[in-house]
Amino acid sequence: MRRPVLGADQPMPDAVDRVVGTIRFAVDHAVPGMLHGRLVSSQSPHARIVSVDATEALAVPGVRAVVTGADIARDPRVPHPLFGVSRPDQPPLATDKVRYVGEPVALVVAETERAARAAAVLVDVEYEDLPYVTDPAEALRPGAPVLHDQWPDNACGDWRLQRGDVDAVFRQAEHVVEHVYHSPAASQVPLEPFVAVAEWDDAGSLEVWSSTQWPSAVQRVLAHMFDRPLDQVRVHAPPLGGGYGAKGQVKIEPMVACAALLVGQPVRLELDRVEVFHVVCKHEATMRLRTAVDGEGRLLARDIDLLYNAGAYGITDPGAAGNALVRANGPYRVPAVRIRSRAAYTSTVPSGSYRGAMTNQVSFAYESQLDEIAALLGKDPYELRRLNLLVDGDTYATGETMHDVHFIELVDEVASVIDWHAPPEPPPSATTVRGKGLAVILKSTPTPSRTECRVELHADGSVVVFTSSVEMGQGAFATIAQLAAHHLDVDLSRVSVVGPDTARTPFDTMTAGSRTTFSNDHALHEAAAHLREHLDGLARELLGWSGPTQHGDGCVSTSDEGPVPYELLLAKAGVDVVDVTGVFQSVGGEGMKDPSDVHGHTSVHWHQGAVAVEVEVDLETGKVEVLRCHGASWAGRVVNPARVRQQNDGCMIMGIGTALYEDLQVVDGQVVNPNMSDYMIPSVLDVPQALTSRALVSDDPAAELHGVGEMTIPATAPAIANAVFRATAVRVRDLPLTAERVLSAVRGREPQEGA
Amino acid sequence: MSEATDDGQVVRLKVNGAELSVAVPGDEPLATTLRDRVGLRSVRTACGIGICGSCTVQVEGRAVSSCLMLTAAVGERSVRTCEGLVGAEGAPGRVQQAFVDNRAYQCSYCIPGMVVSVDAYLGEHPDADVDEVRHALSGNLCRCGTYVSILAAVHDLVASARSGAAAATPAD
Numbered sequence: 001m002r003r004p005v006l007g008a009d010q011p012m013p014d015a016v017d018r019v020v021g022t023i024r025f026a027v028d029h030a031v032p033g034m035l036h037g038r039l040v041s042s043q044s045p046h047a048r049i050v051s052v053d054a055t056e057a058l059a060v061p062g063v064r065a066v067v068t069g070a071d072i073a074r075d076p077r078v079p080h081p082l083f084g085v086s087r088p089d090q091p092p093l094a095t096d097k098v099r100y101v102g103e104p105v106a107l108v109v110a111e112t113e114r115a116a117r118a119a120a121v122l123v124d125v126e127y128e129d130l131p132y133v134t135d136p137a138e139a140l141r142p143g144a145p146v147l148h149d150q151w152p153d154n155a156c157g158d159w160r161l162q163r164g165d166v167d168a169v170f171r172q173a174e175h176v177v178e179h180v181y182h183s184p185a186a187s188q189v190p191l192e193p194f195v196a197v198a199e200w201d202d203a204g205s206l207e208v209w210s211s212t213q214w215p216s217a218v219q220r221v222l223a224h225m226f227d228r229p230l231d232q233v234r235v236h237a238p239p240l241g242g243g244y245g246a247k248g249q250v251k252i253e254p255m256v257a258c259a260a261l262l263v264g265q266p267v268r269l270e271l272d273r274v275e276v277f278h279v280v281c282k283h284e285a286t287m288r289l290r291t292a293v294d295g296e297g298r299l300l301a302r303d304i305d306l307l308y309n310a311g312a313y314g315i316t317d318p319g320a321a322g323n324a325l326v327r328a329n330g331p332y333r334v335p336a337v338r339i340r341s342r343a344a345y346t347s348t349v350p351s352g353s354y355r356g357a358m359t360n361q362v363s364f365a366y367e368s369q370l371d372e373i374a375a376l377l378g379k380d381p382y383e384l385r386r387l388n389l390l391v392d393g394d395t396y397a398t399g400e401t402m403h404d405v406h407f408i409e410l411v412d413e414v415a416s417v418i419d420w421h422a423p424p425e426p427p428p429s430a431t432t433v434r435g436k437g438l439a440v441i442l443k444s445t446p447t448p449s450r451t452e453c454r455v456e457l458h459a460d461g462s463v464v465v466f467t468s469s470v471e472m473g474q475g476a477f478a479t480i481a482q483l484a485a486h487h488l489d490v491d492l493s494r495v496s497v498v499g500p501d502t503a504r505t506p507f508d509t510m511t512a513g514s515r516t517t518f519s520n521d522h523a524l525h526e527a528a529a530h531l532r533e534h535l536d537g538l539a540r541e542l543l544g545w546s547g548p549t550q551h552g553d554g555c556v557s558t559s560d561e562g563p564v565p566y567e568l569l570l571a572k573a574g575v576d577v578v579d580v581t582g583v584f585q586s587v588g589g590e591g592m593k594d595p596s597d598v599h600g601h602t603s604v605h606w607h608q609g610a611v612a613v614e615v616e617v618d619l620e621t622g623k624v625e626v627l628r629c630h631g632a633s634w635a636g637r638v639v640n641p642a643r644v645r646q647q648n649d650g651c652m653i654m655g656i657g658t659a660l661y662e663d664l665q666v667v668d669g670q671v672v673n674p675n676m677s678d679y680m681i682p683s684v685l686d687v688p689q690a691l692t693s694r695a696l697v698s699d700d701p702a703a704e705l706h707g708v709g710e711m712t713i714p715a716t717a718p719a720i721a722n723a724v725f726r727a728t729a730v731r732v733r734d735l736p737l738t739a740e741r742v743l744s745a746v747r748g749r750e751p752q753e754g755a
Numbered sequence: 756m757s758e759a760t761d762d763g764q765v766v767r768l769k770v771n772g773a774e775l776s777v778a779v780p781g782d783e784p785l786a787t788t789l790r791d792r793v794g795l796r797s798v799r800t801a802c803g804i805g806i807c808g809s810c811t812v813q814v815e816g817r818a819v820s821s822c823l824m825l826t827a828a829v830g831e832r833s834v835r836t837c838e839g840l841v842g843a844e845g846a847p848g849r850v851q852q853a854f855v856d857n858r859a860y861q862c863s864y865c866i867p868g869m870v871v872s873v874d875a876y877l878g879e880h881p882d883a884d885v886d887e888v889r890h891a892l893s894g895n896l897c898r899c900g901t902y903v904s905i906l907a908a909v910h911d912l913v914a915s916a917r918s919g920a921a922a923a924t925p926a927d
Binding site: 019240244272475654677 | 780791795796798799801802803804807809836837838840841847851854855858859860861862863864865866867870889890892893894895896897898899900901903904905906
């Protein structure tokens with residue numbers, strides 16, 4: 001018998017290429033005759049485009065064209081230029097007006113990158129400035145500057161939930177607390193920039209290579225844009241040099257495909273870092289959270305008002321505010337809940353997915369406030385959580401019954417490892433203090449969604465799995481190979497994986513929301529069943545077998561025959577290849593059908609995570625250092641322990657960045673830190689000396705797999721804020737907890753402007 | 756040694772032990788030359804301003820950000836990229852193998868730069884401890900947060916250097 005393949009620490013098959021640097025990303029892709037693009041970007045937050053003068057740019061040797069939004073708008077080959085997965089509101093290049101600083105206005109196309117770069121600065125765009133708004137609350141006021149004529153109130157999502165008589169509970173409650181929490185815009189910062197290559201053939205088919213997490217969506221959006229059948233749009237998604245949500249939905253592909261069409265030659269566009277900062281960011285969010293509690297600390301009611309900054313285009317909005325609404329209550333039993341969750345257009349970088357999307361902002365609020373309630377009542381924050389955390393059978397705010405939830409195990413795990421009940425180690429000096437904090441989160445998973453796996457069993461015994469799930473460093477392909485070997489019960493060495501190429505690989509909704517392991521597990525389970533049926537049929541029809549069969553260890557047998565290895569069965573039957581497809585279609589999600597009344601089923605299952613930290617605060621500088629950090633997520637079962645640990649660890653490290661310093665700052669309508677010097681991400685020196693994690697699993701060998709791609713990030717910032725509070729008695733309700741902000745709070749005054 | 760052409764000037768480079776001539780504009784960064792003209796994919800420009808370390812190469816054994824160094828200024832100095840750290844017969848080099856063994860890779864965009872930095876630092880400081888290497892790596896950023904695995908690889912390298920040194924030291 002082979003060793004079990006699930007739970008085995010299998011390296012990624014291309015590990016050496018990854019370490020040596022010979023792996024091919026989209027950024028390494030080239031096609032013959034390819035031209036190079038270079039962006040001309042808006043310098044105004046909101047303005048009418050009066051004219052685009054490309055005369056000087058076109059005179060630069062090697063420049064072939066300067067494509068503008070007007071060129072695309074008037075071209076009959078682009079019947080539907082506006083795109084957007086959640087709402088089609090975005091042009092490939094700004095047309096008529098610009099809506100934020102950094103928005104692409106024109107694309108210079110030249111024979112070399114150097115020529116394109118030289119020409120781009122010569123494109124003369126004349127703007128007529130319009131009033132602009134960057135604050136989402138101001139954007140929703142009557143009379144605010146309107147970004148999109150079609151949505152004159154600037155609303156890009158308005159979701160409501162009401163459960164129980166909230167007002168009556170508040171009137172009678174022993175304690176009512178109310179606070180406002182704010183998370184700034186932040187940047188995902190994938191190190192591989194956005195890059196795409198587009199090529200049209202003479203027959204009018206389009207082929208695109210892109211650094212995308214959503215190849216199926218890119219294919220569909222482009223097919224609609226150019227009114228082509230799906231089979232005439234082929235999208236490849238090579239392994240990504242980082243995604244973190246940034247490469248979800250559809251980004252620069254429409255612009256590049258339009259340019260290739262208009263110029264009549266393949267076009268490649270690779271953004272530089274400043275441009276990457278302007279494609280997409282994390283939603284800035286403000287959450288007003290009012291909670292009623294009894295004297296024991298039981299949560300009785302919540303009234304939540306959430307406002308997200310969608311930016312200039314609804315990359316994930318208006319749907320995203322609905323996802324936020326579902327998660328805003330947190331993993332707690334609260335009988336009466338009212339939530340309103342809105343997003344508003346503003347003249348800022350479009351907001352989109354960011355690891356832990358639409359969860360980080362709400363978890364910072366509800367987990368900070370839980371500690372505020374504990375402090376008010378004199379309760380232990382850990383015990384207060386245990387009193388209120390959801391357990392199986394509880395009813396959630398949406399009205400759905402919770403199942404397979406393990407929040408108490410998670411908080412117990414992190415509290416135990418951080419020695420919750422022991423005081424922190426004594427600080428090294430009289431001007432430093434230490435404290436511990438913890439946080440627990442839940443996240444709904446995309447519902448409904450679909451994942452297909454096509455599996456070929458060849459006569460040589462090899463198995464090829466075709467998937468449109470994207471390999472972005474999380475080990476998707478290696479995990480799919482392990483799952484395939486497990487479900488087919490064949491040796492892992494015989495399994496290979498073919499990644500996203502929409503002409504060859506079957507549908508997958510997206511590689512996002514920590515759904516890849518979970519959904520491929522189901523799809524491969526089904527594919528394996530189909531494969532066994534198919535092989536049984538071959539044995540019956542071609543070999544004359546009868547009676548029930550058994551499958552195991554890559555062989556089929558009956559009580560009379562075998563065991564016969566699969567490859568031998570195929571050889572005997574004279575069959576070269578058996579081809580089956582397994583499908584996972586998650587159902588439900590009807591609870592989000594009506595934005596004005598969210599209730600009912602919203603999530604096929606729940607992501608669950610917890611983090612505990614110990615921090616040290618320097619009272620003279622305000623600097624916060626995370627000394628110890630332990631995270632836990634619910635996995636159900638583990639496919640690969642090393643990769644699960646890297647997901648949990650990596651989330652906490654990213655979370656330390658968002659907790660302590662990441663803040664995409666907008667001043668006068670312009671991002672002022674769109675570079676990696678002024679916008680810092682964590683280095684190895686920011687990693688706590690003790691950073692550990694654990695994936696919790698079920699005793700049940702058939703337990704459902706849960707994705708673990710983003711379970712500890714939403715808990716990290718509130719755990720740190722809570723630890724800072726316990727160290728200093730100062731509560732910071734605005735992220736990030738910069739040294740300036742903590743120092744100002746410690747000194748008992750409000751942060752200075754810009755701090 | 757250079758001559759002017761329409762593309763700028765022909766520069767002779769020593770890259771990964773091989774001598775080659777490339778015509779480059781005078782303002783071209785070494786990172787661009789190595790990636791686009793020499794075809795070394797491990798050299799990746801991510802920030803373009805010498806902050807992230809994804810384009811790290813060794814020049815005369817020292818780690819530098821190749822996005823900040825002009826190709827025309829390299830001169831006689833030898834350049835080594837991560838591809839050039841592969842050992843005999845294409846096997847991963849010592850540092851590379853430690854990264855592979857410790858699963859010190861996720862999306863891996865930053866990893867070759869990390870490997871080059873670790874190799875350079877340990878080359879200059881064979882007795883370095885893990886903490887010193889950690890500080891030397893602070894200019895190589897990994898957004899996946901693979902640092903724990905990377906430090907495990909560094910730990911193995913430091914430990915094997917120490918045991919190697921101990922074995923080489925005659926007993927009293």
